[in-house]
Amino acid sequence: MTTRRPPTDDGPAETRRPAARRGRFRRLLTPYLYLLPTAVLLVVLMVVPIVMVIGYSLMDNVITNQNPQSVGLSNYVDVITDPVFHTAVRNTLYFTCVSVLAHLILGLAFALLLNSAFVGRRTRALFRAVYVLPWLFTIAVVAVLWRLIMNPNGVLNYLLDVTGFIDSNVEWLANPDTALHAVTFINIWCGYPFFMISILAGLQGIPKDLYEAARVDGANAVKQFWNVTIPQLKPIIISMALLDFIWTTQQFALIWMTTGGGPINVTEMLSTFTYKLAFSRYEFSMASTSAVVILVLSMILAFFYVRHQRARD
Secondary structure, three states, X not given: OOOOOOOOOOOOHHHHHHHHHHHHHHHXXXXXXXXXXHHHHHHHHHHHXXXXXXHHOOEOOOOOOOOOOEOOOHHHHHHHOOHHHHHHHHHHHHHHXXXXXXXXHHHHHHHXXXXXXXXXXXXXXXXXXXXXXXXXXXXXXXXXXXXXXXXXXXXXXXXXHHOOOOOOOOOOOOOOOOHHHXXXXXXXXXXXXXXXXXXXXXXXXXXXXXXXXXHHOOOOHHHHHHHHHHHHHHHHHHHHHHHHHHHHHOOOHHHHHHXXXXXXXXXXXXXXXXXXXXXXXXXXXXXXXXXXXHHHHHHHHHHHHHHHHHHHO
16 A cells, blocks of 8 residues: 655755745845845946046046047156146145144043043033034135135234234235144134044043053053053044044145135145145046046055954954
8 A cells, every 4th residue: 555645835856946946046136136226336436436537547538539649658747747746746735744643632531621521411412512612614614714814804803903913914824934824723723623533432431441441450541541541532532643643635625715726825735735636727637537546545545444443343
């Protein structure tokens, strides 16, 4: 007597194997399908423009020339040997280094003040609102505000005249001796709250046990700061400094709306130099070349930032 197996819905083994393979393929493909729209946007909005700019930098004047020809690396030689480009590099380095250093010092100082027990609760809340205020303004508002303050007949000259620091009104943004320092000061004023908030969050995350152990070992406040606070904040400080360095080298709106790169190129930055090549002199190939140089410099900074983040993880 033979027994029959009950019929199943799965069918024979030859039918089930292709279905299993299709299921595995579908599971492998699903994550990439979710990423596909983002990948398409990245290619269209980032990769394609970058490739086009690199291609423009190797031709004679594109856009205004109907039949541009390849000129090799001559545009790079022209840009790198341009005296205004050298001025823009020097100004960008000064503007960026001073701004990042001042952002770090001011942000750390105000964060320590807000995190200390010497300031009352209500005073601390008031200080937080006041210190964060510059960060809430847009660059356009900041530029208009400081142009009014630094006007020859503005509040700054009035206060300095009353206190006896100056004898005559100073054109802070139009004087070649003061313009670069003035725009750097404005950038410091509107950028330090970002450091302050980040460092304050880091301070509040440091375990109290570390300070208690340091006090038991006889460490005073200064030693606690250098041996506990700074090592604990080191990853945040390095990350913030690298990010701020990248952002500040690309600052354009503040410079353009306050001085426009003048007077006599004393506030010319790489960003304004590139903009003028494109939209004032209509040399789009040279502008593309300058943009590629800025891209390479930014990629070097980004490399160090990513490397630090990987080491931190």
